[in-house]
Amino acid sequence: ESVITAMCSSEDEKVDFVKAVDPKKKNVEHWLGEVESAMKVAVKSTLSQAIKDYAISSRKDWVRKWPGQCVLTGSKVHWTNEIEAALRNEGYHGIQKYYQKWVDQLNDMVDLVRGQLTPIQR
Numbered sequence: 013e014s015v016i017t018a019m020c021s022s023e024d025e026k027v028d029f030v031k032a033v034d035p036k037k038k039n040v041e042h043w044l045g046e047v048e049s050a051m052k053v054a055v056k057s058t059l060s061q062a063i064k065d066y067a068i069s070s071r072k073d074w075v076r077k078w079p080g081q082c083v084l085t086g087s088k089v090h091w092t093n094e095i096e097a098a099l100r101n102e103g104y105h106g107i108q109k110y111y112q113k114w115v116d117q118l119n120d121m122v123d124l125v126r127g128q129l130t131p132i133q134r
Contacts, residue, residue, distance in 0.1 A: 014034075014035060014036060015032045015033065015034050015035075016029070016032060016033040016034075016035065016043075016047055016050070017029055017032045017033075018054075019051050019054065021079070021080075023080070025079045025080060026079075027051075027054045027055065027058050027079055028054065029050040029051075029053070029054045030050070030053050030054055030057050031050060031053070032050075033046045033047050033050050055081075055082075058078070058079065058082055059081075059082045059085055059086065062074075062077075062078040062079075062082040062083070062086045063086045063089055063090070065077070065078070066086055066087075066090050067090075071117050071120055071121075072120055072121075072124050075121070075124065076124075076129075091114075094110060094113075095107070095110060098110040
């Protein structure tokens with residue numbers, strides 16, 4: 013069957029499409045446009061799921077669970093929200109408290125990278 017259901021990176025990360033693309037009986041310029049649209053929808057959906065999952069997963073598990081680009085973007089979304097909340101609620105002291113959280117998370121990532129990871133997790 014020649015239905016397109018996902019996209020894969022050169023690092024073998026896979027992101028499933030929300031809706032498969034069937035190129036049969038279509039001109040290439042049409043079904044490629046559908047693939048492009050499916051890719052955008054898939055990234056948006058996966059990123060949204062990753063951002064939501066961040067709040068309920070340990071960071072070590074979360075980093076291994078989601079595609080790299082979602083981890084980078086999702087981390088920045090949460091960092092921005094958490095910094096804004098720390099500033100709004102406690103000003104400078106909030107940032108000081110938050111600094112320790114990020115040092116702890118960085119140390120967790122160092123431990124993770126030094127441990128046993130599959131090539132895709134690296």
